[in-house]
Amino acid sequence: MHELAITESVVASVRDRLGDARVLAVTLEIGRLSGVVADSVRFCFDLCTEGTPLQGARLDIVDVPGGAYCRGCRSDVELVDLIPLCPCGSADLDITSGQELMIRQVEVA
Numbered sequence: 429m430h431e432l433a434i435t436e437s438v439v440a441s442v443r444d445r446l447g448d449a450r451v452l453a454v455t456l457e458i459g460r461l462s463g464v465v466a467d468s469v470r471f472c473f474d475l476c477t478e479g480t481p482l483q484g485a486r487l488d489i490v491d492v493p494g495g496a497y498c499r500g501c502r503s504d505v506e507l508v509d510l511i512p513l514c515p516c517g518s519a520d521l522d523i524t525s526g527q528e529l530m531i532r533q534v535e536v537a
């Protein structure tokens with residue numbers, strides 16, 4: 429499961445920065461085009477944080493909509509799924525948002 433590896437690396441990078449500080453909450457930004465399923469991350473978070481200073485921390489997930497610039501009709505379009513296709517029919521798109529997976533904020537006790 430791909431989300432397990434992702435969640436493990438999120439937990440590892442928080443611990444890298446903060447050591448043994450007790451963590452109360454983690455805010456993650458997950459782009460809609462990242463292919464990462466927020467519910468799976470939530471599930472894995474409980475597993476990955478067990479026995480660490482992050483145990484019991486709240487996980488807030490910010491859903492980032494997908495966006496792209498279409499070279500066909502020269503406009504910004506919103507992408508609702510993983511298929512980059514503009515309503516004008518062009519697939520010549522530059523993805524501008526929605527692929528991120530970022531730790532936005534960590535709240536420490």
Ligand SMILES: [Zn+2]
Nearest residue numbers: 498501514516
């Ligand atoms: Zn277009």
